[in-house]
Amino acid sequence: MGSAFIILGSSILAVLLAGFFAQKYLPPPKPKIVGIDLGTTFSCVGVYQAVTGTVDILDVQDKHKCIPSVIAFSESGQTLVGYDAVAQEEHNPQNTLYDAKRFIGKVFTPQEIAQAQERYSFKIAADQDGMAYFIVLVNGTERHVYPEEVGSIIIGTLREAAANNLSAPVLKVVLSVPAEFDAKQRNHTKKAAVLAGLEVLRIINEPTAAALAYGLHNRLGLQNVIVVDLGGGTLDVSLLNVQGGMFLTQAMSGNNRLGGQDFNQRLLQYLKKVIVQRYGAPLTDKEDLQGLLLHVEDIKINLTNTRECEIKLWLHSLSKTFSEKITRELFEDLNADLFKKVLEPIQKVLEAVEMTREDIDEVVLVGGSTRIPKVRELIKEYLAKEPNTSIDPELAVASGVSIQAGIIGGMWPLTVSAVELPTRVKKIQL
16 A cells, blocks of 8 residues: 555656646747637737746737727628727718627517617617627628627637737637626627637636636635626626635626716717817717717826826818817716716625625726726725726736636646636626
8 A cells, every 4th residue: 555655656746847847948838728808898819828827918900909899891891890890980880880799699579679779870680589680781782690790700800819929720719708698698609709710618707707817716715706897888796705716606786888988978078068169060070070089088098097188189070170188087077977876786786695895805896997097996985995906907807718718728837727606696787
Protein backbone atom coordinates (compact mmCIF):
# COMPACT_ATOMS: atom_id res chain seq x y z
CA MET A 1 0.00 0.00 0.00
CA GLY A 2 2.86 2.34 0.95
CA SER A 3 4.61 1.81 -2.37
CA ALA A 4 1.37 2.57 -4.24
CA PHE A 5 1.10 5.96 -2.49
CA ILE A 6 4.74 6.68 -3.30
CA ILE A 7 4.16 5.90 -6.98
CA LEU A 8 0.98 8.01 -7.03
CA GLY A 9 2.71 10.90 -5.29
CA SER A 10 5.65 10.74 -7.66
CA SER A 11 3.31 10.75 -10.66
CA ILE A 12 1.44 13.83 -9.40
CA LEU A 13 4.73 15.61 -8.69
CA ALA A 14 5.97 14.78 -12.19
CA VAL A 15 2.80 16.24 -13.75
CA LEU A 16 3.10 19.41 -11.68
CA LEU A 17 6.79 19.80 -12.53
CA ALA A 18 6.04 19.25 -16.22
CA GLY A 19 3.35 21.93 -16.07
CA PHE A 20 5.72 24.31 -14.26
CA PHE A 21 8.55 23.91 -16.76
CA ALA A 22 6.12 24.07 -19.69
CA GLN A 23 4.80 27.40 -18.44
CA LYS A 24 8.29 28.72 -17.71
CA TYR A 25 10.19 27.72 -20.81
CA LEU A 26 7.73 26.95 -23.60
CA PRO A 27 5.81 29.62 -25.53
CA PRO A 28 2.23 29.92 -24.22
CA PRO A 29 -0.42 28.22 -26.35
CA LYS A 30 -2.77 30.38 -28.35
CA PRO A 31 -6.32 30.64 -27.04
CA LYS A 32 -8.54 27.95 -28.55
CA ILE A 33 -11.92 29.30 -27.43
CA VAL A 34 -13.26 32.87 -27.48
CA GLY A 35 -15.80 34.53 -25.22
CA ILE A 36 -18.49 36.66 -26.81
CA ASP A 37 -20.80 39.20 -25.22
CA LEU A 38 -23.67 39.67 -27.68
CA GLY A 39 -25.21 42.77 -26.15
CA THR A 40 -28.43 44.63 -26.84
CA THR A 41 -26.53 47.80 -27.74
CA PHE A 42 -22.86 46.80 -28.05
CA SER A 43 -21.01 43.51 -28.59
CA CYS A 44 -17.41 42.39 -28.12
CA VAL A 45 -15.12 39.35 -28.10
CA GLY A 46 -12.27 38.36 -25.81
CA VAL A 47 -9.71 35.63 -25.09
CA TYR A 48 -8.01 34.32 -21.96
CA GLN A 49 -4.23 34.26 -22.23
CA ALA A 50 -2.34 31.28 -20.86
CA VAL A 51 0.39 31.76 -18.21
CA THR A 52 -0.36 35.45 -17.59
CA GLY A 53 -3.99 34.72 -16.73
CA THR A 54 -5.06 37.99 -18.35
CA VAL A 55 -8.01 38.67 -20.62
CA ASP A 56 -7.62 40.50 -23.91
CA ILE A 57 -10.72 42.14 -25.36
CA LEU A 58 -9.89 42.23 -29.04
CA ASP A 59 -10.08 45.10 -31.52
CA VAL A 60 -13.01 44.58 -33.87
CA GLN A 61 -13.58 47.64 -36.03
CA ASP A 62 -11.27 50.64 -36.49
CA LYS A 63 -9.57 49.87 -33.14
CA HIS A 64 -12.93 49.77 -31.35
CA LYS A 65 -13.19 46.85 -28.92
CA CYS A 66 -16.98 47.13 -28.76
CA ILE A 67 -19.14 47.57 -31.84
CA PRO A 68 -22.80 48.62 -32.00
CA SER A 69 -25.13 45.62 -32.23
CA VAL A 70 -26.52 47.00 -35.48
CA ILE A 71 -26.65 45.63 -39.02
CA ALA A 72 -27.96 47.19 -42.22
CA PHE A 73 -28.67 46.18 -45.79
CA SER A 74 -27.84 48.64 -48.56
CA GLU A 75 -30.05 48.98 -51.62
CA SER A 76 -27.54 46.89 -53.57
CA GLY A 77 -27.65 44.11 -51.01
CA GLN A 78 -24.40 44.82 -49.15
CA THR A 79 -24.50 43.92 -45.46
CA LEU A 80 -23.06 46.53 -43.07
CA VAL A 81 -22.23 45.85 -39.42
CA GLY A 82 -21.45 47.91 -36.34
CA TYR A 83 -20.23 51.45 -36.87
CA ASP A 84 -20.61 51.09 -40.65
CA ALA A 85 -24.30 50.32 -40.15
CA VAL A 86 -24.81 53.20 -37.70
CA ALA A 87 -23.14 55.69 -40.07
CA GLN A 88 -25.83 55.24 -42.74
CA GLU A 89 -28.83 54.80 -40.44
CA GLU A 90 -30.36 58.22 -41.08
CA HIS A 91 -30.49 57.59 -44.85
CA ASN A 92 -31.62 53.97 -44.62
CA PRO A 93 -33.76 53.56 -41.46
CA GLN A 94 -36.07 50.88 -42.86
CA ASN A 95 -33.14 48.55 -43.57
CA THR A 96 -31.12 49.24 -40.40
CA LEU A 97 -31.78 46.64 -37.68
CA TYR A 98 -30.92 46.98 -34.00
CA ASP A 99 -32.19 45.78 -30.60
CA ALA A 100 -32.52 42.26 -32.07
CA LYS A 101 -31.64 40.80 -28.67
CA ARG A 102 -34.97 42.10 -27.33
CA PHE A 103 -36.78 39.83 -29.79
CA ILE A 104 -34.62 36.72 -29.91
CA GLY A 105 -36.38 33.50 -28.93
CA LYS A 106 -39.51 35.28 -27.67
CA VAL A 107 -43.11 34.58 -28.64
CA PHE A 108 -45.17 37.70 -29.42
CA THR A 109 -48.88 38.35 -29.71
CA PRO A 110 -50.14 40.56 -32.59
CA GLN A 111 -50.77 43.33 -30.04
CA GLU A 112 -47.20 43.12 -28.74
CA ILE A 113 -45.85 43.30 -32.28
CA ALA A 114 -47.97 46.40 -32.93
CA GLN A 115 -46.68 48.02 -29.73
CA ALA A 116 -43.07 47.21 -30.65
CA GLN A 117 -43.57 48.64 -34.15
CA GLU A 118 -44.29 52.07 -32.64
CA ARG A 119 -40.71 52.23 -31.35
CA TYR A 120 -38.84 51.22 -34.52
CA SER A 121 -38.47 52.56 -38.04
CA PHE A 122 -37.91 49.10 -39.56
CA LYS A 123 -40.86 46.75 -40.12
CA ILE A 124 -41.61 44.00 -37.60
CA ALA A 125 -43.90 41.00 -38.04
CA ALA A 126 -44.42 37.57 -36.51
CA ASP A 127 -44.71 34.12 -38.05
CA GLN A 128 -47.42 31.54 -37.28
CA ASP A 129 -45.55 30.53 -34.11
CA GLY A 130 -45.41 34.10 -32.82
CA MET A 131 -41.67 34.45 -33.47
CA ALA A 132 -40.73 37.98 -34.51
CA TYR A 133 -38.88 38.79 -37.71
CA PHE A 134 -37.85 41.99 -39.49
CA ILE A 135 -38.81 42.95 -43.04
CA VAL A 136 -36.18 44.66 -45.20
CA LEU A 137 -36.05 45.51 -48.90
CA VAL A 138 -32.95 44.28 -50.74
CA ASN A 139 -32.55 44.74 -54.50
CA GLY A 140 -36.26 45.50 -54.69
CA THR A 141 -37.14 42.20 -53.03
CA GLU A 142 -38.70 41.82 -49.58
CA ARG A 143 -36.55 39.78 -47.22
CA HIS A 144 -37.46 38.37 -43.80
CA VAL A 145 -34.65 38.48 -41.22
CA TYR A 146 -35.04 36.73 -37.86
CA PRO A 147 -33.31 38.08 -34.71
CA GLU A 148 -30.91 35.13 -34.57
CA GLU A 149 -29.82 35.98 -38.14
CA VAL A 150 -29.00 39.51 -37.00
CA GLY A 151 -27.07 38.00 -34.10
CA SER A 152 -25.22 35.63 -36.41
CA ILE A 153 -24.03 38.49 -38.62
CA ILE A 154 -22.71 40.39 -35.58
CA ILE A 155 -21.10 37.24 -34.14
CA GLY A 156 -19.59 36.51 -37.55
CA THR A 157 -17.93 39.92 -37.53
CA LEU A 158 -16.57 39.28 -34.02
CA ARG A 159 -15.35 35.84 -35.07
CA GLU A 160 -13.53 37.26 -38.10
CA ALA A 161 -11.91 39.97 -35.96
CA ALA A 162 -10.76 37.34 -33.43
CA ALA A 163 -9.29 35.16 -36.19
CA ASN A 164 -7.38 38.17 -37.54
CA ASN A 165 -6.10 39.07 -34.07
CA LEU A 166 -5.05 35.51 -33.23
CA SER A 167 -3.85 34.59 -36.74
CA ALA A 168 -5.69 31.31 -36.31
CA PRO A 169 -9.15 29.91 -37.08
CA VAL A 170 -11.82 30.53 -34.44
CA LEU A 171 -14.21 27.60 -34.14
CA LYS A 172 -15.46 27.50 -30.55
CA VAL A 173 -17.13 30.00 -28.24
CA VAL A 174 -18.60 30.62 -24.79
CA LEU A 175 -21.60 32.98 -24.83
CA SER A 176 -23.30 35.10 -22.20
CA VAL A 177 -27.04 35.78 -21.94
CA PRO A 178 -29.24 37.72 -19.51
CA ALA A 179 -30.01 35.69 -16.39
CA GLU A 180 -33.74 35.82 -17.10
CA PHE A 181 -33.43 34.23 -20.57
CA ASP A 182 -35.48 31.03 -20.75
CA ALA A 183 -34.51 27.83 -22.60
CA LYS A 184 -35.95 29.03 -25.92
CA GLN A 185 -34.12 32.36 -25.79
CA ARG A 186 -30.87 30.58 -24.92
CA ASN A 187 -31.33 28.11 -27.77
CA HIS A 188 -31.97 30.87 -30.29
CA THR A 189 -28.89 32.75 -29.05
CA LYS A 190 -26.92 29.53 -29.50
CA LYS A 191 -28.40 29.21 -32.99
CA ALA A 192 -27.03 32.68 -33.84
CA ALA A 193 -23.51 31.49 -33.03
CA VAL A 194 -23.98 28.21 -34.91
CA LEU A 195 -25.14 30.14 -38.00
CA ALA A 196 -21.89 32.11 -37.70
CA GLY A 197 -19.94 28.85 -37.85
CA LEU A 198 -19.12 28.48 -34.16
CA GLU A 199 -19.53 25.56 -31.78
CA VAL A 200 -21.07 26.79 -28.52
CA LEU A 201 -19.38 25.02 -25.62
CA ARG A 202 -21.28 26.82 -22.87
CA ILE A 203 -23.72 29.63 -22.15
CA ILE A 204 -23.43 31.51 -18.85
CA ASN A 205 -25.50 34.28 -17.31
CA GLU A 206 -24.27 37.85 -17.70
CA PRO A 207 -24.21 38.57 -13.92
CA THR A 208 -22.17 35.39 -13.40
CA ALA A 209 -19.76 36.48 -16.13
CA ALA A 210 -19.38 39.89 -14.48
CA ALA A 211 -18.70 38.28 -11.09
CA LEU A 212 -16.04 36.08 -12.71
CA ALA A 213 -14.44 39.13 -14.30
CA TYR A 214 -14.21 40.85 -10.93
CA GLY A 215 -12.68 37.72 -9.38
CA LEU A 216 -15.46 37.21 -6.85
CA HIS A 217 -15.28 33.43 -7.31
CA ASN A 218 -11.86 33.56 -5.63
CA ARG A 219 -13.20 35.07 -2.40
CA LEU A 220 -13.47 32.94 0.73
CA GLY A 221 -16.89 32.24 2.18
CA LEU A 222 -20.38 33.12 0.99
CA GLN A 223 -20.79 36.52 -0.66
CA ASN A 224 -24.00 38.42 -1.38
CA VAL A 225 -23.34 40.36 -4.58
CA ILE A 226 -25.49 42.94 -6.35
CA VAL A 227 -24.72 43.31 -10.07
CA VAL A 228 -26.00 46.55 -11.61
CA ASP A 229 -25.90 46.34 -15.42
CA LEU A 230 -26.78 49.65 -17.08
CA GLY A 231 -26.08 49.68 -20.81
CA GLY A 232 -27.25 51.70 -23.75
CA GLY A 233 -30.89 50.63 -23.61
CA THR A 234 -31.57 48.41 -20.63
CA LEU A 235 -31.07 48.23 -16.86
CA ASP A 236 -30.70 44.84 -15.16
CA VAL A 237 -30.06 44.25 -11.46
CA SER A 238 -29.27 40.81 -10.07
CA LEU A 239 -28.60 39.60 -6.53
CA LEU A 240 -26.23 36.63 -6.47
CA ASN A 241 -24.97 34.26 -3.82
CA VAL A 242 -21.35 33.50 -4.69
CA GLN A 243 -19.27 30.84 -2.95
CA GLY A 244 -16.16 29.61 -4.66
CA GLY A 245 -17.20 28.84 -8.21
CA MET A 246 -20.89 28.40 -7.37
CA PHE A 247 -23.34 31.11 -8.40
CA LEU A 248 -26.99 31.26 -7.38
CA THR A 249 -29.31 34.01 -8.63
CA GLN A 250 -31.48 35.06 -5.70
CA ALA A 251 -33.46 37.88 -7.30
CA MET A 252 -33.65 39.90 -10.52
CA SER A 253 -35.26 43.19 -11.45
CA GLY A 254 -34.82 45.77 -14.16
CA ASN A 255 -36.13 48.31 -16.60
CA ASN A 256 -35.85 47.41 -20.29
CA ARG A 257 -36.51 51.01 -21.33
CA LEU A 258 -33.76 52.79 -19.41
CA GLY A 259 -30.18 53.30 -20.51
CA GLY A 260 -27.59 55.56 -22.07
CA GLN A 261 -29.76 56.27 -25.12
CA ASP A 262 -32.38 57.83 -22.84
CA PHE A 263 -29.78 60.09 -21.23
CA ASN A 264 -28.63 61.12 -24.71
CA GLN A 265 -32.18 61.99 -25.73
CA ARG A 266 -32.58 64.40 -22.80
CA LEU A 267 -29.47 66.30 -23.84
CA LEU A 268 -30.43 66.16 -27.51
CA GLN A 269 -33.85 67.69 -26.82
CA TYR A 270 -32.21 70.43 -24.75
CA LEU A 271 -29.78 71.32 -27.55
CA LYS A 272 -32.58 71.35 -30.14
CA LYS A 273 -34.45 73.88 -27.99
CA VAL A 274 -31.31 76.03 -27.71
CA ILE A 275 -30.98 75.98 -31.52
CA VAL A 276 -34.61 77.09 -31.97
CA GLN A 277 -34.17 79.93 -29.45
CA ARG A 278 -30.90 81.05 -31.02
CA TYR A 279 -31.70 80.78 -34.72
CA GLY A 280 -35.50 80.94 -34.77
CA ALA A 281 -35.88 77.69 -36.68
CA PRO A 282 -36.13 74.02 -35.66
CA LEU A 283 -33.47 71.55 -36.70
CA THR A 284 -35.11 69.05 -39.06
CA ASP A 285 -32.32 68.09 -41.48
CA LYS A 286 -31.46 64.40 -41.01
CA GLU A 287 -27.71 64.83 -41.50
CA ASP A 288 -27.57 67.70 -39.01
CA LEU A 289 -29.62 65.73 -36.49
CA GLN A 290 -27.33 62.72 -36.90
CA GLY A 291 -24.28 64.94 -36.38
CA LEU A 292 -25.83 66.49 -33.29
CA LEU A 293 -26.66 63.06 -31.86
CA LEU A 294 -23.08 61.86 -32.38
CA HIS A 295 -21.79 64.94 -30.57
CA VAL A 296 -24.22 64.28 -27.73
CA GLU A 297 -22.73 60.80 -27.25
CA ASP A 298 -19.24 62.31 -27.17
CA ILE A 299 -20.34 64.91 -24.62
CA LYS A 300 -21.80 62.25 -22.34
CA ILE A 301 -18.56 60.28 -22.46
CA ASN A 302 -16.36 63.36 -21.93
CA LEU A 303 -18.40 64.50 -18.94
CA THR A 304 -17.47 61.32 -17.07
CA ASN A 305 -13.91 62.68 -16.80
CA THR A 306 -14.38 66.45 -16.95
CA ARG A 307 -16.92 68.88 -15.52
CA GLU A 308 -17.36 70.93 -18.68
CA CYS A 309 -17.01 70.50 -22.43
CA GLU A 310 -18.04 72.36 -25.57
CA ILE A 311 -19.96 71.27 -28.64
CA LYS A 312 -19.06 72.82 -31.99
CA LEU A 313 -21.00 71.70 -35.03
CA TRP A 314 -21.56 73.13 -38.51
CA LEU A 315 -25.28 72.97 -39.30
CA HIS A 316 -25.41 73.05 -43.07
CA SER A 317 -29.21 73.34 -43.18
CA LEU A 318 -29.00 76.59 -41.18
CA SER A 319 -25.61 77.73 -42.55
CA LYS A 320 -24.48 78.26 -38.96
CA THR A 321 -21.78 76.95 -36.65
CA PHE A 322 -23.52 75.92 -33.46
CA SER A 323 -21.42 76.24 -30.31
CA GLU A 324 -22.52 75.58 -26.75
CA LYS A 325 -20.85 74.76 -23.43
CA ILE A 326 -22.28 71.82 -21.51
CA THR A 327 -21.51 71.23 -17.84
CA ARG A 328 -21.78 68.02 -15.89
CA GLU A 329 -24.26 69.76 -13.60
CA LEU A 330 -26.55 70.56 -16.55
CA PHE A 331 -26.36 66.97 -17.81
CA GLU A 332 -27.22 65.69 -14.33
CA ASP A 333 -30.14 68.10 -13.98
CA LEU A 334 -31.58 67.06 -17.35
CA ASN A 335 -31.46 63.40 -16.32
CA ALA A 336 -32.10 63.69 -12.58
CA ASP A 337 -35.33 61.67 -12.61
CA LEU A 338 -33.87 59.00 -14.90
CA PHE A 339 -30.78 58.55 -12.74
CA LYS A 340 -32.98 58.02 -9.67
CA LYS A 341 -34.85 55.27 -11.53
CA VAL A 342 -31.63 53.22 -11.46
CA LEU A 343 -32.24 52.67 -7.74
CA GLU A 344 -35.74 51.22 -8.13
CA PRO A 345 -34.74 47.68 -9.21
CA ILE A 346 -32.04 47.61 -6.51
CA GLN A 347 -34.77 48.24 -3.95
CA LYS A 348 -36.94 45.54 -5.54
CA VAL A 349 -34.29 42.80 -5.37
CA LEU A 350 -33.53 43.59 -1.73
CA GLU A 351 -37.22 43.46 -0.87
CA ALA A 352 -37.67 40.18 -2.77
CA VAL A 353 -35.15 38.36 -0.55
CA GLU A 354 -35.88 40.41 2.59
CA MET A 355 -32.35 41.78 2.81
CA THR A 356 -31.01 45.17 3.82
CA ARG A 357 -28.04 47.00 2.35
CA GLU A 358 -25.96 45.81 5.33
CA ASP A 359 -26.34 42.24 4.02
CA ILE A 360 -24.61 43.07 0.74
CA ASP A 361 -20.90 42.24 0.55
CA GLU A 362 -20.11 43.56 -2.92
CA VAL A 363 -21.59 45.88 -5.52
CA VAL A 364 -20.46 45.23 -9.09
CA LEU A 365 -21.04 47.68 -11.95
CA VAL A 366 -21.52 46.49 -15.52
CA GLY A 367 -22.32 48.40 -18.72
CA GLY A 368 -20.91 51.61 -20.15
CA SER A 369 -23.57 53.84 -18.57
CA THR A 370 -22.37 52.94 -15.06
CA ARG A 371 -19.33 55.13 -15.80
CA ILE A 372 -21.55 58.20 -15.33
CA PRO A 373 -20.38 59.80 -12.04
CA LYS A 374 -23.90 60.61 -10.81
CA VAL A 375 -25.05 57.02 -11.35
CA ARG A 376 -22.12 55.73 -9.29
CA GLU A 377 -22.74 58.34 -6.62
CA LEU A 378 -26.42 57.42 -6.24
CA ILE A 379 -25.67 53.68 -6.05
CA LYS A 380 -22.96 54.28 -3.47
CA GLU A 381 -25.25 56.44 -1.32
CA TYR A 382 -28.18 54.03 -1.56
CA LEU A 383 -26.21 50.89 -0.66
CA ALA A 384 -23.72 52.66 1.64
CA LYS A 385 -20.95 50.80 -0.14
CA GLU A 386 -18.31 51.78 -2.67
CA PRO A 387 -19.07 50.00 -5.97
CA ASN A 388 -16.35 47.78 -7.40
CA THR A 389 -14.97 49.58 -10.46
CA SER A 390 -11.65 47.75 -10.75
CA ILE A 391 -12.27 46.83 -14.41
CA ASP A 392 -13.93 48.58 -17.33
CA PRO A 393 -17.66 47.98 -16.77
CA GLU A 394 -18.36 47.93 -20.50
CA LEU A 395 -15.99 44.97 -20.88
CA ALA A 396 -16.91 43.10 -17.69
CA VAL A 397 -19.26 40.53 -19.23
CA ALA A 398 -16.92 39.85 -22.16
CA SER A 399 -14.03 39.44 -19.72
CA GLY A 400 -16.02 36.94 -17.67
CA VAL A 401 -17.04 34.76 -20.61
CA SER A 402 -13.45 34.87 -21.83
CA ILE A 403 -12.25 33.57 -18.46
CA GLN A 404 -14.80 30.77 -18.68
CA ALA A 405 -13.62 30.02 -22.22
CA GLY A 406 -10.04 29.81 -20.98
CA ILE A 407 -11.03 27.43 -18.19
CA ILE A 408 -12.85 25.14 -20.60
CA GLY A 409 -9.84 25.28 -22.91
CA GLY A 410 -7.55 24.15 -20.09
CA MET A 411 -5.44 27.31 -20.18
CA TRP A 412 -2.95 27.89 -17.35
CA PRO A 413 -3.16 29.14 -14.67
CA LEU A 414 -6.09 26.92 -13.83
CA THR A 415 -8.90 28.58 -11.90
CA VAL A 416 -12.35 27.70 -10.63
CA SER A 417 -15.00 27.13 -13.29
CA ALA A 418 -18.38 28.79 -12.81
CA VAL A 419 -21.14 26.46 -11.63
CA GLU A 420 -24.54 28.13 -11.96
CA LEU A 421 -27.07 26.58 -9.61
CA PRO A 422 -30.59 26.25 -11.07
CA THR A 423 -33.02 28.96 -10.06
CA ARG A 424 -36.69 29.62 -10.74
CA VAL A 425 -36.46 33.29 -9.87
CA LYS A 426 -38.52 35.49 -12.18
CA LYS A 427 -37.38 38.97 -13.10
CA ILE A 428 -39.37 41.78 -11.52
CA GLN A 429 -39.96 44.14 -14.46
CA LEU A 430 -40.58 47.80 -13.65
